[in-house]
Amino acid sequence: MSVLVRPTGVPGREVRGTNAVWRVLVAESDVDDANSLVRGLRRHSHEVEHVTTGREALRAYEAADLMLLDLELPDLDGLEVCRDIRRVSNIPIIAVTGRGSELDRVLGLQAGADDYLVKPYGFRELMARMEAVMRRTTRQPSSTAESISRGPLSIDAGAREVSLEGRRIDVTRKEFDLLFLLASHPDTVIPRKQLMQRVWGDSWSRRTVDTHVSSLRNKLGCSGWIITVRGVGFRFGQV
Template sequence: MTNLSEMRLRTAGLRLVPVKPNGWRVLVVENHADDAEKLVRGLERHGHKVIRVDSGGEALQAYDDADLVLIDLDLPDLDGLEVCRSIRVADDTPMIAVTGRGSELDTVLALQAGVDDYLVKPYGFRELMARMEAVMRRTRPQPTAAAAIVHGMLRIDAASRQVTVGGRLVELTRKEFQLLHLLASQAGSVIMRKQIMVQVWGDTWSRRTLDTHVSSLRSKLGSAEWIITVRGVGFRLGDV
């Protein structure tokens, strides 16, 4: 039976293309070189794209483009709990603490700071993968079977989070992808600014943030006509 989301896409003149799930963009925040190397190598073997940093300051600069954060709480510059709190205040990026702190109090404090799960070193890699999958199912549920949205030369693959224009791969940040996917999922409709900002940025947004991301998307997609501004209302996906 055709679901409501699929009917809306077809009404907008789009077609659904089944795709296979792909790896996630994982940010590894790990100060210990040996632990980081093993973790990065294991994640890459399982098809994930990994960004590795070794300080809290770098983590706060890099988390926005990650699907999932694996963070050690023992960092050289900032307290790991404060880093987790800062990320959680600004975003809903899933986080798993992977740390040597093994007390019940440590676990409670980390969960209160916003992590979605807690794993104590040493751990089994298969357990980590299972926990990652469980966290992603819980925090990033897929309402329908993974599908790509195709609109003219534009193709948006929700499962792998890849965007192509005329076959050219377009590298987007997580927020840019969410913004474009929102517009494409309601192609033909004008989406109000407030709706976009709430759905993409939640409680932490500004008018300037949205305009900056729209400008960046237009540049990366290769034409300002991909995103049309409806003055005083919002934006809609264009036809190029």
């Protein structure tokens, strides 16, 4: 495999043009490429998890905001991994591969990739493509409110930040959207299917919702913030 162009010493905000910090899943089988990429992303303040196989990618993608997917994985074809994820999730995916023909690009985009990058590539180009993909795919909460305060919990829609008793809580993009939606309707039970449609689009997966609810409860330190209404969905609680 071609080795990535290593990042320069340019400060993060000059390359990224934003203060956003993302959780990036790197599914890359080539160790040298992966190490270079992980170092560069972490240098720009992103949180990075690296996996080397398709099966690991399928287990880990739900915790990420963005995925960089090598199409030449040792166990599963990267296109099939992309299709499997796209059936249940709208997570932004950038396909990264040495396959550079027009047909390869078409197949990658048809499989559900949001962008397609051919090795070798420059790190600045990768960052620019990540920025573009996140701008296109990030859904802002459908509310005119800039912030919501519920007791010690504060949800800032403009900054997309959550804080509890003044302490910032690190949440993923989808976790924020889910929490904001519930908190925007504190006295309403929101059906599971509606949550999926509003936060994840038309995808449907009971496991996706439950995983994100469980993660939010753990991060908020109490299950009382999100109440399960058996057989219906969830509502926002106040601790």
